[in-house]
Amino acid sequence: MTGWVRIAGLGPGDDALITPEVSDVLTQATDIVGYIPYVKRIANRPGLTLHASDNRVEIDRSQHALEMASEGRKVVVVSSGDPGVFAMAAAVFEAVEAGPAHWRSLDISVLPGITAMLAASARCGAPLGHDFCAINLSDNLKPWRLIEKRLRLAAEADFAMAFYNPRSKSRPEGFVRTLDVLKHACNDTRPVIFARNVTRPDEQIRIVPLPDATPDMADMRTMVIVGSSRTRIITRDGAPIVYTPRSTPE
Amino acid sequence: MTGWVRIAGLGPGDDALITPEVSDVLTQATDIVGYIPYVKRIANRPGLTLHASDNRVEIDRSQHALEMASEGRKVVVVSSGDPGVFAMAAAVFEAVEAGPAHWRSLDISVLPGITAMLAASARCGAPLGHDFCAINLSDNLKPWRLIEKRLRLAAEADFAMAFYNPRSKSRPEGFVRTLDVLKHACNDTRPVIFARNVTRPDEQIRIVPLPDATPDMADMRTMVIVGSSRTRIITRDGAPIVYTPRSTPE
Numbered sequence: 001m002t003g004w005v006r007i008a009g010l011g012p013g014d015d016a017l018i019t020p021e022v023s024d025v026l027t028q029a030t031d032i033v034g035y036i037p038y039v040k041r042i043a044n045r046p047g048l049t050l051h052a053s054d055n056r057v058e059i060d061r062s063q064h065a066l067e068m069a070s071e072g073r074k075v076v077v078v079s080s081g082d083p084g085v086f087a088m089a090a091a092v093f094e095a096v097e098a099g100p101a102h103w104r105s106l107d108i109s110v111l112p113g114i115t116a117m118l119a120a121s122a123r124c125g126a127p128l129g130h131d132f133c134a135i136n137l138s139d140n141l142k143p144w145r146l147i148e149k150r151l152r153l154a155a156e157a158d159f160a161m162a163f164y165n166p167r168s169k170s171r172p173e174g175f176v177r178t179l180d181v182l183k184h185a186c187n188d189t190r191p192v193i194f195a196r197n198v199t200r201p202d203e204q205i206r207i208v209p210l211p212d213a214t215p216d217m218a219d220m221r222t223m224v225i226v227g228s229s230r231t232r233i234i235t236r237d238g239a240p241i242v243y244t245p246r247s248t249p250e
Numbered sequence: 251m252t253g254w255v256r257i258a259g260l261g262p263g264d265d266a267l268i269t270p271e272v273s274d275v276l277t278q279a280t281d282i283v284g285y286i287p288y289v290k291r292i293a294n295r296p297g298l299t300l301h302a303s304d305n306r307v308e309i310d311r312s313q314h315a316l317e318m319a320s321e322g323r324k325v326v327v328v329s330s331g332d333p334g335v336f337a338m339a340a341a342v343f344e345a346v347e348a349g350p351a352h353w354r355s356l357d358i359s360v361l362p363g364i365t366a367m368l369a370a371s372a373r374c375g376a377p378l379g380h381d382f383c384a385i386n387l388s389d390n391l392k393p394w395r396l397i398e399k400r401l402r403l404a405a406e407a408d409f410a411m412a413f414y415n416p417r418s419k420s421r422p423e424g425f426v427r428t429l430d431v432l433k434h435a436c437n438d439t440r441p442v443i444f445a446r447n448v449t450r451p452d453e454q455i456r457i458v459p460l461p462d463a464t465p466d467m468a469d470m471r472t473m474v475i476v477g478s479s480r481t482r483i484i485t486r487d488g489a490p491i492v493y494t495p496r497s498t499p500e
Contacts (some may be wrong), residue, residue: 016274019364021266058496084371085498090379092480093493099486104486110372112364114269121334122360129340131400133383133409141497150381150407157403158396234347236354243343246308246336247391 003069005106007089009082009113010041014199017114025076032076032172033065034088035204042078042204058088062095066103082115083187086136086164093106102125117162120195120223123205124245125234127225128194132160137167137174144174148181155185160231160244167215182226185212191242193225194218207233218250253319255356257339259332259363260291263491267364273499275326275361283315284328284338306390308338312345316353316471329472332365336386336414367412370445370473373455375484375491377443380498382410387417387424394424405435410481410494413474417465426465432476436460441483441492443475444468457483457492 006025011017026032030242031049032042053061061227065075075108079087089110096103121128133154154161167175189209194217196204210226218224227244234241256275261267268451276282276405281299289302301332303311313323329337338359346353371378383404404411417425439459444467446454461474468474477494484491 011269014271016271017269017362019261019267019269025265082368082372083344084368084376084378086380087251089372089494090496091377093375093379093482093484093491094495096491097482104484110376112267112372113364114364118332118334118362118365121331122339122362125343126334126339126360128334128384129343130336131383131385132406133404134378135379135381143498143500146408146498150409153403153407154383157383157400157407159400184357232343232347234343234354240456241343241346241358243340245344246340248393248396250393 002107003072003074005065005069005075005077005092005108006111007077007079007083007092007109008111009079009087009115010038011114012081012116012119012199013153017119017199019111019113022111022113028074029076030073031075032078033061033075038078038080058091059095060094062088063093063099066095066099069106078216079113082113083110084112085115085134116164116198116223117225120193120198120225123195123198124193124207126243127191127227127231128160128162128244129244130160130228130230132162134162134164137178138162138165138223139171139174148177151178151181152185155182158228160228161226163175165220166218166222168220175218177208179213179215181211186229188229190227190229190231192227193242194222195225196222198223205239207240230250252357253322253324255315255319255325255327255342255358256361257327257329257333257342257359258361259329259337259365260288260329261364262366262369262449263447267369267449269361272352272361272363278324279326280324281318282326282328283311288328288330303340308341309345312342315342316345316349316356319356320352328351329363332363333360335363335365335384335446366414366448366473367475370443370448373445373448374443374457376493377441377477378410378412379494380410380478380480380496382412384412384414386414387428388415388421389424393492397424398427401428401431401436405432408478410478411476415470416468416472416474418470425468429463429465433460436479438479440477440479440481442477443492444472445475446471446472455489457490
C-alpha cells in the first residue's frame with residue numbers, strides 16, 4: 001500500500017460547508033490526525049483509526065502523520081476552516097522540511113476548506129468585499145511588536161481586517177492593545193464584527209462601531225472583522241448588512 | 251411564493267469544491283443570475299431559468315436579481331470562488347442600498363465558497379500560512395495610487411500577498427508597475443506563484459523568485475501569490491512545496 005497525507009479543511013463547523021473533495025478523502029483514509037474537537041467531527045468506521053491530540057502539539061502531530069504515511073497508511077490531517085490559513089498545512093510542511101529526506105518523496109497535498117473569515121463575512125454581508133488582510137493575533141509564535149506594526153500598517157493601507165485567535169485566557173492583554181491601536185489609528189466609527197462559533201447552532205454575531213468595541217466581546221472561538229474606512233451598514237428590520245463597496249473614488 | 255436571493259460561491263472551477271450548501275440551493279432556485287462562464291457551469295432543468303450576462307454589468311445583474319426576488323422568484327446569483335471576495339456579494343449590497351426601500355426586507359444571504367487564493371495556496375503548499383493580504387489589482391474602480399500605496403505598505407508589513415485580477419488586455423500596465431514596486435520594496439528572492447485556471451483541467455502553476463517574475467506570466471485567469479520574507483521552498487522530485495512558517499523569531 002502506498003501511503004499519503006492529505007491536509008484537509010473541515011470548514012467552520014456546519015457539515016454543509018465541507019467540500020465533496022474532503023468528504024471523499026475521508027472515506028479513503030486509514031487514519032485521521034488532528035486537534036481533539038476537529039477529530040470529534042469525523043464519524044468512525046471499521047478500518048479507520050482516529051488520533052486526536054491536544055492543542056499546541058502541531059509539530060508532533062505532523063511528524064506522526066508523516067511517519068504513518070511512510071509506513072503506507074492513508075492519513076488525513078484535519079483542520080478547522082482552511083488548512084492553509086493559520087492551521088495545520090504550514091505545520092506539516094515545517095515538519096517535512098526539518099525531517100528525514102524520504103519524507104519529501106511522500107504524496108502530500110492540501111485540500112482547501114471554507115475559512116472562518118469568509119464564513120463570518122458571508123453571515124454579515126460582504127465586509128471583506130474589497131482589499132483586506134488576515135492577521136493571527138496570537139503572539140505565541142511571533143513578537144507582539146510585529147503584530148502591532150502590522151495593525152498600524154493595515155490601518156494606514158485602509159484594508160478591512162480579519163483577526164484569527166483574537167484572545168485566550170493565557171493572552172488576555174493582546175486584544176486590549178489591538179483595540180487601542182485601532183481606535184487611535186482609525187479614529188472613526190467603522191463597524192467591527194464579532195462572529196462567535198460561526199455556522200454552528202450557537203452562532204452569535206455582534207456588530208458594533210469601533211469606539212464601542214471592548215475586549216470581552218472576543219474569545220478564542222470568535223472571528224473578528226474590522227471594516228475599512230469605506231465599509232457601510234445597511235439598516236433594516238432584522239440583522240443589518242455590513243459590506244465594503246467595490247469602488248474607491250479618486 | 252416568497253422570493254429570496256442567495257449569492258453563492260461556485261469555487262475556483264472543480265465541481266468537487268462546491269459546498270453541499272451551494273449545491274442544495276441550486277436545486278431550489280427558479281432563476282440563476284451571473285456572468286456567462288459561471289452560469290455555464292449550472293446544469294439546466296425544467297423550472298429553472300438561466301440569466302447569463304456579460305462582464306462589468308454587476309449592478310444591472312444585481313438589480314435584476316433583486317427585482318425577481320421581489321416578484322417571488324428564488325434567485326441564485328452565482329460567483330466564481332467566494333462571493334464575498336472581489337465578487338458579486340458587494341455588488342448586490344450596493345444595489346440594495348441604492349435601491350427601493352422594500353429591497354431591504356428581502357430574504358438575502360451569502361453562501362461562501364472556496365476562493366481562488368486558497369485553492370492556489372493549497373496547490374503549492376501553504377504560502378498564505380501566516381499573516382497575509384488580498385488585493386484586487388484592477389484599477390477600474392479605484393485609483394492606481396491607492397493600489398500602489400497598499401502594495402508598499404503590505405511589503406513593509408511583510409504580509410504574504412494574494413493578487414486578484416492582476417492583468418487584462420485593457421490594463422496591461424498595472425501589473426508591470428506592481429512587479430516594479432515589489433522588486434524595489436522587497437529586494438529579495440521570495441517566491442512568486444502564478445496559478446492559472448487553478449483546479450481546472452488546464453491548470454498551470456509556475457513558481458519563480460521575485461526578481462525573475464515578468465508581467466507576461468499573468469493574465470485575468472491567473473491568481474498571483476507573493477510570499478513574505480519568511481516564505482520557504484522545499485525542493486524535491488516533482489513540484490516544490492512553498493510555505494510560510496507559522497513563527498517569526500524575536
